[in-house]
Amino acid sequence: MSRADLRLLAAEVRLLLGRRRTWALLGVLVAVTVLLGVAVELSGDDGGGDGGGPPLLGRITDNGLFLAVTALGATVPFFLPLAVGVVAGDAVAGEAQLGTLRYLLAVPVGRTRLLLVKYATAVVFCLCATGTVALTGVVTGLALFPVGEVALLSGDVVSASGAAWRVVLVAAYATLSLLGLCAVGLFVSTLTEVPVGAMAATVVVAIASQLLDSVPQLAWLHPWLLTHHWLGFADLLRDPVSWGTTLDNALLQAGWVAVVGSLAWARFTTRDVTS
Structure with missing residues (x-):
């Protein structure tokens, strides 16, 4: 990226982080994570029973670092897509609604460059x-639960610093999983001047993909669905780390970004901007 592109990106990021809506979205994610930890602490359940709960949930009381991993797994299906849908869906439609889109393009900022930023x-x-x-x-997790050596899903034990590194990997995996949804939100945002509609449509795409992924009769379709590998980070919690699912997820998200991003580019570069 050129210096001009970096300046434009920095300006967009400052604008994004300066909005109360952005901080409200991040606040919701904080609240959900804290409530999850408090709920586990108050339940006093070690998760070792036969209740059939998530396999990571019972490990939180043994080591607080698992709360970060469990929270990521809990927010990926809905809360993170909701937050991403709001931001991506507003990207172009929000500028059009405010009447600032044509002024951005008159700076001049090429349409392709603006879309990429x-x-x-x-x-x-x-x-x-x-x-x-x-x-x-x-x-x-540090505040509510003990922290020490961590038993991974493979049964191997790693130090707390090694577990913290696994948390970073899972967070990176969750970010990777949302790249395709960002492209979907951007594409929908180029179709309308109503940002709320674009936000809602983006979230609906994520939910519909997860619903389709849960239908056994559509197994042939599952590998192509945007959300198919969203919860596949368990392989990062084994020793040695298995990168197969991460690679599959990266290829899937790259495909969605390429296809839907091309549609967004085709729409935006041929669109009559009147506002």
């Missing part, structure tokens, strides 16, 4: 959102 800004928010969940999970 808008996408990069959404990706930065993804990093902020997953990082917020992970950091809140670590801090809350």
Whole structure:
């Protein structure tokens, strides 16, 4: 990226982080993570029974670092897509509604360049959102539960610093999982001047994909669905780390970004901008 592109990106990120809505979204993610930790602490359940709960949930009381991983797993299906949908869906439609889009393009800023910067800004928010969940999970876990050596899903034991590195990997995996949704939100945002509609449509795409992924009769379709590998980070909690699912997820998200991003580019570069 050129210096001009970096300046534009920095300006977009500052604008994003200066909005109360952005901090409200991050606040919701913080609240969900803290409530999850408090709920586990108050339940007094070690998770070792036969209740059939999530396999990571019972490990929180043994080591607080697992709260960050569990919180990421709990927020990926809905809360993180909701936050990303709000930001990505508003990227172009919000500018059109405010009447600032044509002024941005008159700077001059090429349409392709502006679209790429808008996408990069959404990706930065993804990093902020997953990082917020992970950091809140670590801090809350340290406050509520013991922390020491961690038993991974493979049965191997690693140090607390090694476990913290796994938390970083899972947060990075969650960010990777949302890249395709960012492209979807950006595409929908180029179709309308009503940001609320674009936000809602983006979230609906994420929910519909997860519903389709749960239908056994559509097994042939599952590998192509945007959300198919969203919860596949368990392989990062084994020793040695298995990178197969991460690679599959990266290829899937790259495919969605390429296809839907191309649609967004085709729409935006041929669109009559009147506002």
